[in-house]
Amino acid sequence: ACSVFSQRSCEECLKNVSCLWCYTNNTCIDYPVRSILPPTSLCSLSNARWGVCWMNFEALIIAIAVVAGLILVSIAACCCYCCYCRRRSRSGPDEEEEQLARKREERRLQSLQRKHERKLKQDEIRKKYGLLQDSDNPYSRFENE
Secondary structure, X not given: OHHHHOOOOHHHHHOOOOEEEEOOOOEEEEOOOOOOOOOOOOOOOOOEEOOXXXXXXXXHHHHHHHHHHHHHHHHHHHHHHHHHHHHHHXXXXXXXXXXXXXHHHHHHHHHHHHHHHHHHHHXXXXXXXXXXXXXXXXXXXOOOO
C-alpha cells in the first residue's frame, strides 16, 4: 500500500505510519518491521524519513538516544540521592559527632574544676591578708592602730 504514494510527496507517504520515505529516489516503501533499522540497501539513513519529513532517520535515532540517556541518568541520580539521604537520616549522629560531644563535655568539666580551684586559692589569699569577710557579718568595724 505504501508504494502507491511513490513519486508524490513525503507528507502524503508518512501519513501512514507503516511507510518509509526515501529521498534518494523519492519512493515510499513499507517499513521493514523485521529489522529495527532499515538496511542501507533499501535506503541510506541520512536520506530515510519516518514519522516526520523534516528529520532524517539518523537524527531521529540520535535524538531518541539522547533523550533516553538523559532520562536514565536522571533516574539513576535520583535513586542515588534518595538512597544517600535515607541512609544519612536513618543512621543518626555518627561516631565522630559523638566523640566531639564527649571531648567538649570533658573540656567544660575541666574548666569548671580549674575555676573552682582558682576561687579556693583566691579565698586563701584573702583570708591570709584579712580581706575575706565573714559571710555571717559582712560589715566589720574598722580599727585604727
